[in-house]
Amino acid sequence: DSGVTQTPKHLITATGQRVTLRCSPRSGDLSVYWYQQSLDQGLQFLIQYYNGEERAKGNILERFSAQQFPDLHSELNLSSLELGDSALYFCASSPLKGETRSGANVLTFGAGSRLTVL
Amino acid sequence: GDSVTQMEGPVTLSEEAFLTINCTYTATGYPSLFWYVQYPGEGLQLLLKATKADDKGSNKGFEATYRKETTSFHLEKGSVQVSDSAVYFCALPVSGTYKYIFGTGTRLKVLA
Numbered sequence: 534d535s536g537v538t539q540t541p542k543h544l545i546t547a548t549g550q551r552v553t554l555r556c557s558p559r560s561g562d563l564s565v566y567w568y569q570q571s572l573d574q575g576l577q578f579l580i581q582y583y584n585g586e587e588r589a590k591g592n593i594l595e596r597f598s599a600q601q602f603p604d605l606h607s608e609l610n611l612s613s614l615e616l617g618d619s620a621l622y623f624c625a626s627s628p629l630k631g632e633t634r635s636g637a638n639v640l641t642f643g644a645g646s647r648l649t650v651l
Numbered sequence: 652g653d654s655v656t657q658m659e660g661p662v663t664l665s666e667e668a669f670l671t672i673n674c675t676y677t678a679t680g681y682p683s684l685f686w687y688v689q690y691p692g693e694g695l696q697l698l699l700k701a702t703k704a705d706d707k708g709s710n711k712g713f714e715a716t717y718r719k720e721t722t723s724f725h726l727e728k729g730s731v732q733v734s735d736s737a738v739y740f741c742a743l744p745v746s747g748t749y750k751y752i753f754g755t756g757t758r759l760k761v762l763a
Contacts (some may be wrong), residue, residue, distance in 0.1 A: 535694060566751070575755040576695075576740065589750040623694055632744030632751075636683035636702035640742075640751060642694035 536560060537643035539624050545649045551612040554646045558605055558626030564588070565607040566627070566640060567599055571620040582607060583630045614650045621645045653678045653745045657754035660738075664731055664761050672726040672757045674715075674741035684708075684717055684724040685742040687753070695740060698726075731761045 536559035546552055558565050567579040578591035582601035593599075596614075601607040611618060625640040632638050658673040676684065683702045687695040699708035704719035715726045724741060741754040 535696065537694070564749070568753075576753040578750050578752060581749050583749065589748050591750060625695075631749035632683060636685075636700050638744070639685075639697050639700070640687075640695075642687075642696065644692075644694045 535641050535643060537624060537626050537641050539622075539643035539646050541646055542644065543647045543649075545651065546614060547651055548614055548616060550614050550650075551610065552614065552648065554609040554611070554622050554624075554648075556607045556609070556624030556626075556643060558607070558624075559641050562626035562628050562641070563605065564627045564630060564638075565601055565605070566625040567593075567607070567609050568623045568625065569620050570623060570645070576623075579609070588630065611648070614648075616650050619648055619650045621647050653682075653743065653752060655741050655743055655752055655754040657739075657741050657757050660756070660758040662757060662759045664759070666733055666761055666763055667730045668761075670726070670728040670731045670735075670759065672739050672741075672759070674724045674726065674754060676722050676724065676741070676743055678722075678743055679746040681719065682743045682746060684715070685751075686713070686715055686724070686726050687740045687742055689738045689740065689756070691737070698739070731759070733761045733763050735759060736761045 538557040579593040581589040625642045629638040685700045686698040688698045699710040701708040701717040738756045
């Protein structure tokens with residue numbers, strides 16, 4: 534158990550629908566990162582939050598949004614789902630805002646949420 | 652911009668064989684470098700890291716040396732086991748941002 538909890542583990546839905554993925558970071562970690570893992574595109578960075586504020590944005594579609602709440606858990610909302618959104622969505626957490634020279638800001642990943650869009 | 656390039660997989664080896672998985676990077680400055688491993692059905696977990704040039708990270712028999720001259724961070728293990736079968740990712744923080752980028756991953760399969 535990495536300490537990062539993601540729910541649900543599996544989700545099957547239809548095109549056009551909306552889903553919410555939830556992540557609870559490891560105790561003490563203030564940063565949360567979302568990644569999408571698909572077979573053809575590898576691990577793609579979506580977005581990062583630190584202590585409730587958005588800090589970095591990657592290749593996140595406009596149909597996707599995220600937020601980090603005061604208790605530090607985060608939710609990733611995916612709407613108007615398309616077949617191509619089927620993927621594994623990983624959440625990771627880390628203690629700091631970003632990288633330091635010490636390499637202390639190690640990312641800890643959850644087990645992922647597998648989304649299947651039919 | 653910053654990037655990470657890994658060798659294509661899959662890599663198939665017999666038990667006790669020597670493993671090398673190549674990773675090269677492009678970055679501004681000298682970021683920390685990481686190797687993560689993803690076992691079947693699980694999330695990624697940190698395998699090892701190095702924070703400056705000539706540093707050697709090691710864990711579970713795996714090693715990687717931060718080579719500034721060749722901008723490389725190749726992963727090696729002297730004798731692989733079936734339990735090492737997994738996908739290995741090289742990663743680095745993108746300079747001037749808070750994000751981390753990962754290589755495409757190299758799948759390793761070790762046969763008994």
